Amino acid sequence: IAKEKRLLFEIKEGLQELGCRVIEGRNSVSVVSFVIDGVHPHDIAEILSEDNICVRAGHHCAQPLHASLGIPASARVSLGIYNDPEDVKKLLLGLQKVKSIFRING
Numbered sequence: 478i479a480k481e482k483r484l485l486f487e488i489k490e491g492l493q494e495l496g497c498r499v500i501e502g503r504n505s506v507s508v509v510s511f512v513i514d515g516v517h518p519h520d521i522a523e524i525l526s527e528d529n530i531c532v533r534a535g536h537h538c539a540q541p542l543h544a545s546l547g548i549p550a551s552a553r554v555s556l557g558i559y560n561d562p563e564d565v566k567k568l569l570l571g572l573q574k575v576k577s578i579f580r581i582n583g
Contacts, residue, residue, distance in 0.1 A: 481507045481556045484565055488554060491569040495576065500542075500551055507556040510537065513572070516579045518552040524578060525571045532568075 485507060492499050492511050500510040513521060518534035525532055533553045536543050543550060554568060576582075 510551040
């Protein structure tokens with residue numbers, strides 16, 4: 478679990494540096510949801526999938542939460558024992574690509 482917590486911290490930090498909005502619960506260990514304002518989460522997932530980066534997009538069984546946050550959906554990345562810092566780097570580079578495609582600064 479310590480490894481996943483470290484990687485999750487790196488992801489959250491990287492998402493915030495990219496200007497993504499992180500949506501997190503109190504006890505998140507290996508999952509983080511996020512949005513990029515101006516990009517639908519399904520577009521995020523599709524673009525990342527082109528580089529073999531897998532994330533989920535949708536309500537994640539939390540539609541009332543999404544409605545209360547005023548967002549149509551979110552993207553969600555999950556970590557497992559097989560993930561490493563290179564995977565985090567690849568994810569963040571992929572998200573830079575998403576922002577570039579949609580011409581989002583910050």
